[in-house]
Amino acid sequence: MLDVLRRIVLEVSAANNLTEALEIIVRRVRQELQIDVCSVYLRDTASESQQQMLLMASEGLNPESIGQVAMKAGEGLVGLVAERAEPVNLENAPDHPRFKYFPETGEERFHAFLGVPIVHHRRLLGVLVVQQRERRSFDDEHVAFLITLAAQLAGAISHAELSGEVSNHRGQIKQENLQISGIAGSPGVAVGKGVVAYTLADLDSVPDKAPDSIKAEEAAFKRAVASVQAELDEIKQRMTAVLPAGEQLLFDAYAMMLRGDSLIKRTIDHIHSGNWAPAALRDTVRENTRAFDEMEDPYLRERAADVRDIGRRILKHLQAPSIAEEKFPERTILVGEDLTATHLAEVPPERLVGVVSSRGTGSSHVAILARAMGIPAVMGVEDLPVGRLEDRELVVDGYRGTLYVQPSPELLEAFKHLQEEERELTEGLRELAQEPAITTDGIEVPVYANSGLLADIQPSLQSGADGIGLYRTEVPFMIRERFPGEGEQSRIYRDVLEPFDPKPVILRTLDVGGDKALPYFPVVEDNPFLGWRGIRITLDHPEIFLTQLRAMLRASVGLSNLHIMFPMIGALSELKGALQLLQRARDELLDEGYAVDMPKVGVMVEVPSAVYLAETLARRVDFLSVGTNDLVQYLLAVDRNNPRVAALYDGMHPAVLHALKQAAEGAHRAGKSISVCGEMAADPAAVILLLGLEIDALSVSVASLARIKWVIRSFSRERAKELLDQCLTMEEPVAIRALLDNALVQAGLGGLVRAGKN
Incomplete structure (x- = not known):
């Protein structure tokens, strides 16, 4: 059977x-x-x-x-x-x-x-x-x-x-309001026309064909490669105004592929074996991507997508060298099976309003760059009928990870109204963002900015952020083809620290593994989220860890705002090991003549064991910071990058609230501060609970900062505690959400209630 x-x-x-x-x-x-x-x-x-x-x-x-x-x-x-x-x-x-x-x-x-x-x-x-x-x-x-x-x-x-x-x-009119769920890649709402990436260049459809002339096929292939090289150079120049030099290294990686033997020489070898250039290219791309496609790790599969992207570009020039440049509508929503960063770069920035990809996660290159550019994105849309979305009216809801196809006039009007409300709300809160976040009973709660790209630093400075609450140092590692050296890292960290001095900047040490991998340091595991990741990797590779710690300390010379935070700490022994290496890095630099002070040190609470060890860990560091994204994932046993179980991932789950309460109480018993830097800190309803838990600071994306300050300035801590006590007696997340949404409405903050209610 x-x-x-x-x-x-x-x-x-x-x-x-x-x-x-x-x-x-x-x-x-x-x-x-x-x-x-x-x-x-x-x-x-x-x-x-x-x-x-x-x-x-x-x-x-x-x-x-x-x-x-x-x-x-x-x-x-x-x-x-x-x-x-x-x-x-x-x-x-x-x-x-x-x-x-x-x-x-x-x-x-x-x-x-x-x-x-x-x-x-x-x-x-x-x-x-x-x-x-x-x-x-x-x-x-x-x-x-x-x-x-x-x-x-x-x-x-x-x-x-x-x-x-x-x-x-059945001969019926096409359905309206088709709703397709994926993964939230970049927040915001976009309304526009679908443009499908590379509808003409389909490697898998290329047939075998004996060449009339091997020399002619080889020459055509080389011309196509040269055209793609020129194309990428032009794209990189265009992106100079959008992204800083560090993030443009991705396009250099593409250029390296076009010079590598694994792609060029192998294709020419296939041509000389008796196949025409398109099929020779097809076979080469299949050979180069087969190993990546079989890997469990999402990021390594993203590398296969990069190889395919290069292959499609070359094929496009082989098939139709005279095709005119694509025309993009005024409000382009880019759609694709396997979108890459260069797909985004091809669209004029003023025309690109949304991104939808059937593959990828929130940590893919596309999602990272979409967030940096402020473009709403939905990733991992498994059932996406890509080939049918060209020129279709689309709505991208980057908050909930939802795509609407062929929206009805009523739904379209509702989302356009939501866009206008968001624009007005953002404009209205612009001045508020520069004010301190003080509760109505006089308690100040610092609101920091989360960052991972140098492109975020200037917007963070202008946003009214009280500092950087989380700088994801893995992003510069992810967009390179090798480990960055100590000097290179030090320059990056200096560019983050210096503009904010004396405001605090928290640099999180390298946090890779799980859904964040490095192409040059593959980690292939059956269960990567419970495997070798975060502090586990860096402790096992002190040569990598010490280089980063030295770079951070060197970057802080003459400044007073460096804070270092260790991710994925689940046991006291891990913290002790990390602190020993930090002390060793400082001692080495002192011996070399660098005047480096010991920075404040913190631990991320994102592993359930750290919740129970909160007081123990806090007594040995200066602060704790809760990474709710991973903590919720681990507490509820829900892969946050899997759309099949996305509905089960809920920060309002009673278990999450009780865990946060225990972590906050443990930190305060040790006399140390505790902040939240995950998605819950950017959820207006959840912020009420965090105020009630006496969380000392929050860290959010720049786009969310003004709204979160508005929430803090609209509630007293006592009122927040009353609501928290009610929520702690509830058994269902939906009831907790309803109570808090109602509290927002009563406080005059109805515009912040989840987009899902619109």
């Missing part, structure tokens, strides 16, 4: 559309199980209630009934399967009280009935049915086979539904 299932799945995957896929399934299931009838009923998205089940394909029933027979919710045996969302296996279907006879199907001859639900992400899509003339109960093997097949079919149906194929099959 497994072999049969595998063959059917392969055939279905190769189908050109949903209709063909369904026909393959009903034909092959009927053939392999040696039964009389196999049919597929799908939820009718054209019906008002969307609860009606429509016969979409069948082998064995009257062909004229396909597309005509429909059952309402709870009607007939198909309706029973849909209602229960579990298999129904009957020896003689007509005897069942829910049986309903449809004369147009010709099914009066069939007695045995087995129906299994087709479910995708908890949503019922349809029912798969098999029938037989004789009276019999289908055995467990048949039931298991159909359940497995239905699960495989669910993804294909969902994708087809989003593509509009279900509606098009």
Whole structure:
């Protein structure tokens, strides 16, 4: 059965559309199980209630009934399967009280009935049915086979539904307001026209072909490479005004690929082996990306995307060297299967308003650059029908990681209204951002800025931030092709520290692993989030750690604002090891004649064990800072980069609140301060709770800073404590959220209530 299932799945995957896929399934299931009838009923998205089940394909029933027979919710045996969302296996279907006879199907001859639900992400899509003339109960093997097949079919149906194929099959108008979920990559809301990246250059579609002239093919390939090199040089020059030199190294990495033997020489070798240039390039790209694609680590898969991007660019010039430069609409939303940083750079900055990629995470190059440029982005949209989004009206909700396709006039108006409200709110809060964040009962709560790019520093200075609460030092490592040296790192850190002096700047030591990997230092693990990451890597590689610590200390000479923070501390021994290396780095520099002071040192609370060790850790450092992104992930056992479980990731979960309470109390018992630098610090509702917990400081993105200051200035600590006490008695995150949203509205901050309510 497994072999049969595998063959059917392969055939279905190769189908050109949903209709063909369904026909393959009903034909092959009927053939392999040696039964009389196999049919597929799908939820009718054209019906008002969307609860009606429509016969979409069948082998064995009257062909004229396909597309005509429909059952309402709870009607007939198909309706029973849909209602229960579990298999129904009957020896003689007509005897069942829910049986309903449809004369147009010709099914009066069939007695045995087995129906299994087709479910995708908890949503019922349809029912798969098999029938037989004789009276019999289908055995467990048949039931298991159909359940497995239905699960495989669910993804294909969902994708087809989003593509509009279900509606098009019935001749209906394309659906409006198709909502597709992904991962929030960069905050904000964008409304515009979809532009699909590289609709012409498809490496996988290139056929084999013997060249008429090997020399001519080689020459054409070299010309295409030269054109791409020129193209990348032009892009890099264009981005000079948008990104500083450090972040432009990514484009240098692309240029290195174009000079490397692994791409150029291998392609020429394939040409000389008897293939034309496009197919030779295709084979080279496949060889170079195969190893990356098989890796679990998301960042290493991003490297494969870079190789494919270069391959597509070369192919585009091979296929159509005279194609004019693409014209981008005034409000371009860039869409792609595997978007890369250079795709963003190709669009004139004043025209790019949103980004949507079916692959990638919040830590991919595209997401990092989108945040730096202030462009809303949704990543990891698994069911994205990329090929159908060209020139379609789209709405990108970068707050919730949601894409809306073909929005109705009403929805479009609602989001445009939200955009206008956000613009007005931002303008109205501009002056407030320069004021200190003081509660109504006189308690000042510093609000710092999170950063990871040098491009963020100037906006952070102008935003009214009280300092940098988290500088992610791994970002300069991620956009290079090697470990940056001590002098190089020191210059980067100096550029961060100096503009803010004497305001504090917290440099977090290298935090890679999990969903953040380095291309030149691969970490391949079955479970990277629970593996070798953060402080575990740097303690195992003191040569890397000491270089970074020395660079930080050297950068602080003559300044007074350096704070160093260690990530992923889960045990006291790890903290002791890190402190010993920091002391060693300082002693070495003192011996070399550098006048370096010992900076203030902190620990990130993001591993659950650190919550219970908060007081112990705080007694040995100067401050604690809660990284709620990872803490929530670990407490709730939810991968925050996985859209399949995104709904389970909730900072308002009671377990999270109790953990934060314990961490704050532990820090304060030790007489030390505690801040929050994760996403919860930028959530207006959560900020109320953080005030009640007596969190001493917050650190947020520049875009969120003014709004968070507004929340702090609108509540007293006593009122926040009252709300916190109420929330700590609640058992459901939705109830906690509702209470806090209501408190925001009562305080006159209704404009800050989650975009999801609009």
